């Protein structure tokens with residue numbers, strides 16, 4: 003406008019030059035105003051740019067984890083709940099990375115952050131046993147690793163819910179990014195005959211973790227748990243022996259049967275190579291949780307991120323617990339059902355059970371190539 007008014011009057015050449023400069027200057031000012039009002043980002047979104055950069059909305063840590071999957075690791079359209087918006091459109095999704103590392107408790111739901119990223123996948127690794135071995139401790143300790151996400155509750159898919167199908171099973175899993183491992187734990191799998199075959203039918207590459215513990219202590223732990231729910235239960239000895247004087251052990255009692263590790267393992271080895279099964283010592287898990295977790299991380303091909311810095315020994319509980327996470331919250335011990343005071347069993351019965359299990363234990367040590375020293 004200013005340009006038009008100035009040019010409408012005849013002026014000398016030098017004045018015309020000045021007017022041209024004024025004109026160019028006003029054009030430049032108009033352009034700058036336009037840029038300020040309509041930034042490039044807005045324009046890209048309006049024109050439907052398909053690859054918005056996630057990095058704009060994520061703090062440093064999350065950026066690093068997402069780098070491999072940029073452009074944005076959105077779930078495929080079919081994996082997103084209907085009507086769900088793309089992550090960047092929602093304020094709630096712009097959570098700090100610390101929430102990705104939320105520590106689970108006894109039977110936790112999925113950590114709050116990261117909820118809309120990634121997709122639900124069938125597990126790459128399963129803690130298959132053994133009951134009362136320390137399976138919850140292993141899952142809760144490994145899931146503080148940023149590259150691990152786990153189903154909080156036991157799914158019992160391969161033993162009790164197999165008829166529901168793999169898609170049902172997948173639906174129970176947390177969302178994961180491509181770089182993350184999906185895990186679950188159901189301790190009864192180890193002693194269920196059909197399970198190895200069914201897991202191998204899902205994927206022959208599934209990594210298996212078995213937390214083993216002295217079968218005598220394990221049986222007493224198992225009995226203590228049942229007794230806490232059924233107070234009028236017969237005595238441990240009555241259940242454990244068909245004839246205690248003759249030292250005849252009742253192997254049909256589940257608390258005894260579960261501890262025959264060598265027999266159960268034979269069944270797994272029909273479907274999986276030994277190298278695909280990792281054995282955690284339930285005893286060392288208590289005395290050296292960081293050492294056991296280092297081996298679990300190596301087995302899963304993970305960087306050793308969970309270390310002794312994450313644990314402290316809680317004297318009141320008598321077990322290792324997780325330290326307070328960097329961000330907030332309080333130290334985390336497992337729930338009351340983990341680390342109970344055991345029912346007192348007389349020494350003779352314990353000795354008889356030790357004699358009974360010895361040959362099975364020796365066979366188990368030979369099979370796995372490791373002496374767990376249960377004496």
Ligand SMILES: Nc1ncnc2c1ncn2[C@@H]1O[C@H](COP(=O)(O)OS(=O)(=O)O)[C@@H](OP(=O)(O)O)[C@H]1O
Pocket residue numbers: 132133134135136137138139189223224284287288321322323335336339340341342
């Ligand atoms: N850090 C820590 N805190 C608490 N408890 C721990 C821990 N590490 C291992 N354990 C041992 O875990 C035993 C329970 O095993 P599981 O989690 O496999 O039990 S269950 O099968 O899921 O019911 C539980 O057995 P009990 O002591 O007999 O209760 C514990 O000995």
